[in-house]
Amino acid sequence: MKFKILFASLFLSLAVYSQKDSAILFKIDNKPVFVSDFKRVYEKNLDIVSDKDQKAVESYLDLFINYQLKVKEAYSLKLDTVKTYKSEINSYKNQLAKPYLQDSTFIKKLIKDAYQRTKHMLNASHILVKVSPNATPKDTLKAYAKILNAVKEIKNGTSFANVALKYSEDPSVKSNFGNLGNFTAFKMVYSFEKAAYNTKVGELSTPFRTQFGYHIVTVHSKKPSPGEVKIAHIFINKNTIKGKEKIDTVYNQLKLGVAFEKLVKKYSQDRNTIANGGLLPKFGIGRMPTSIEDEAFALKNVNDFSKPFQTRFGWHVIKLIEKYPITSFEKMEKELAKKVKASGGNRLSDLAMKQKLRKKYNTKIYQPAKKVFYQQQIRSAKRDTLTKTLLTIEQKKISQQQFFDFIRNRRHLPIDVLFEDFVDQEVLSYFKENLIHTQPSYAETLKEYQEGLLVFDFMQQKVWNKSVKDSLGLQQFFKANKSTYKFTDLSKNKGTVMNDYQTYLENELIQDLRKKYKVTIRKRTLKKLIKHYKTNG
Template sequence: MKKQVLSIAILFCCLTIVAQSKKELFSVNKKPVSVSEFKRVYEKNLGLVVDEDSKNIDKYLDLYINYKLKVNEAYSLGLDTVRAYKRELEGYKKQLIAPYLQDQESINKMVKEAYSRIKNEVKASHILVRLPKKATSADTLKAYNKIIEIRNRVVSGESFAKVAREMSEDPSAQFNGGNLGYFSAFKMVYPFEDNAYKTDLQGVSNPFKTRFGYHILKVTGKRESKGEFEVAHILARDRSIVGKAKIDSLYKKIKKGESFEEIAQKYSEDVGTAQLGGKLPKFGTGKMVEDFEVNVLALKKINEVSKPFKTKFGWHIVKLLKTYPINSFDKMKVTIEKKVKSSDRLRVSQKAVLDKLKKEYDISIYDKNFEIFTNKSIKELSKMQLTHDNLLSINNKKIKQKAFFDYIRYRRKEDIGLLFEGFKNEEIFNYFKEDLVNKEPEYKHTLTEYKEGLLLFELMQQKIWKKSANDSIGLQRFFNKTKGNYKQKKLEDIKGEVISDYQKKLEDDWIKDLRKNNVIRIRKRELKKLKQIYNQ
């Protein structure tokens, strides 16, 4: 039901906010509606209207006036101040604003970059020095100095795996020496992936930061991606010579021509796949342990069977069932773009927007008013009156010291300089969002659609739908008066149809009251000109 009301609002809202003409067609309580606004709405909906009568200018004008009366009533009742309405509208606003916070040029570059990386895999080992979530400048410097020392040991000739086992704060380094195997785009956080792909084969990266801390990595392999695979396997879990003997005997059966699938069903110790003939879900690089993946990649022909091999899970035999090569860029573009926009890559795009805004806006920092934050503790600041002094200005908007204090109140340990930079960036984006209605007519138009659609939904709930559903006496009275319009003579047999008709009656009566209680003025000269345009 709400979607229907929102659709009605969309039908009646103007296509653009900037009027092509300021000539007034009609007004409701002195609130004017221009000729151009009505024309755009009318023309937009000509193709959507099935009923030819509804294309009549006079009839369409009546509908549009009714719409404006309802919107006016919703505002007069204060429905726009209801908490639930505000909360839902805020959710819509976030969705509407999101595309404007993205730089399409940088997104396009990242889509192409991601496709290239999907086609080409990289193998890397890493060493991690962790940072606490709310790291101070001292924490950051300590971690950075440590990763520098670690890198110096590696580039001086020490084994990367040895240093990783000794120094890395990634727990897995104790048993894998930091080796992460092969991976491609979207498998790691973007800063890690980016450094891996930009580091030469056998090269060691400079230190770089992710949300986990500081890293260095060594690239130990690069190869073209083979896409995804569908395989079946047989597993003997005993990793000793007993398991080896079992898997060898099963391999001999297969070589003699016995069915791989039947042997898997009878003898495989992977309970999840045995009854499926050993069939595993489709997978690509990084999904399986490296020993398993290497043996799958060695299979070149469909239905080819590997020799027995060992992993940490036991002994395996693998049969290649199907391969799925990488699709063309054109086929993958839409999917990749969705991944870019839903991953941490989006920050790169948002930074591009932020950089543009910093160049576009007149931004000033009141250094003297900032000094107090560098030499006072949070406790001391909380006892002071930080309300009126300006700290930051963005164009004509002034941001007070109090706003920054509220921002840092619960972030006591973090570096004040970094906090202020984050605060400033947030305020720049806030200003951009607030100013969007002035800069982007389509955004303002769409936001108006949602505002009025949500208001109309709540208004119709109160005035029509709830009343028709709960007013059993009124419904019965209406049915008694209109019984001749129905073939069935019992209300309970056609209640849904009667409720629908009752709602229409309630709405018609309500519209009559609205027209009586509001001042509607139509400019007949402009209406006549409008009819001439459409040959009416």
């Protein structure tokens, strides 16, 4: 696969368009090949062609004609209809289309928004009423009514904590009364983060939905973010008097100047960090237990260490390794872009793209045809009875049968949810199908990859595989050209002879193709092309 891609990519290039480039350079039978076709390949490959003769336009044109003859013959042999070829082209199409399916403007906005949120940390509480993303309308309405009742009680004066205990379905509510502590960007799912940062301090948000259900949030404080820190720690896992005595011993030795790393090896019971001096990955607000975060961010200077402190895990002493304050957007942009994509930014961009395409295309849903799918046993229906048009996207018709195939093995989701997913899929499919008409660079790259792959398969069939399998032909070739070699033993030098045999077979193949197809070069156009490259270096 990798070699095929490399072989095909030798003929990929940037598109260059002008009035002259649209001129016909030569024809193979009645099929025209344009100046633009030649220029794309020639200019792309100039730097990788070492032979000076081949860099000459006339010499390279000869190679290019041979290449186009192979393409012509490959189509004649219907190699483009072979299952493996079609599968590989479909896979490449999907890969090639990916950049066009991302809403780059939307992604840039997400990155800038993330920077602004990274600069501040929130302390907030929430109430959650669980409801599945694929819940029925009835269950969704029930959950929404419950969250509205919670809002009503808070507005009537009941404390948020008491309302959280009564209504929230977050398992941690019994211990934290809905308080989530401090957090910054990327610590919550995006929809929650967005709602929390859009809520002013002391105010209550309107109900909003995430993948977990409906929420309301109240923000207690909004402060500048301290950024991130890297620390090392010594950990004693016994919350006992003996544990306290041991951690005090550690602390006293640190004060006497004993190296932190030496004490880690002697006392720390965190097996994962003993080997690296107690070092922990860098972290920001909302990643560690609050007591560890408080102690870490309170340390001012590198190599400062804390007094012993206790968490539910045991006793700790920590040392500051490095601080990572919030810097400029330009310095943080690359890291933020990675985090945005890792936290679902691409998925959100996909969603934005789908919404944009739905608005762009004239999409019509035929409700009577759709109504059929609300029947209880619809997945058991006979496919050939579903012949009506269900959906049109511009002039493209999508039948009931296509949606029937889509839902057949998707039994866990309601029809309404499945239909929306189906429409999104068809809209994206229509967009991808039309990229060859709307994006010239996509069309050229795809065409050249298709041809490159065809030539690869053609050469494999007619030259490479033949040279490997035709042992008699190889022996006869060696015998006929024995005088050109310094050795007499074919078995010990088979690789060298086989390379020459492949060249021989390819030359024979080209001669046959030149006889089979008529090549007509437009000499005036070629003369102008040669002059163009001489003038422009």
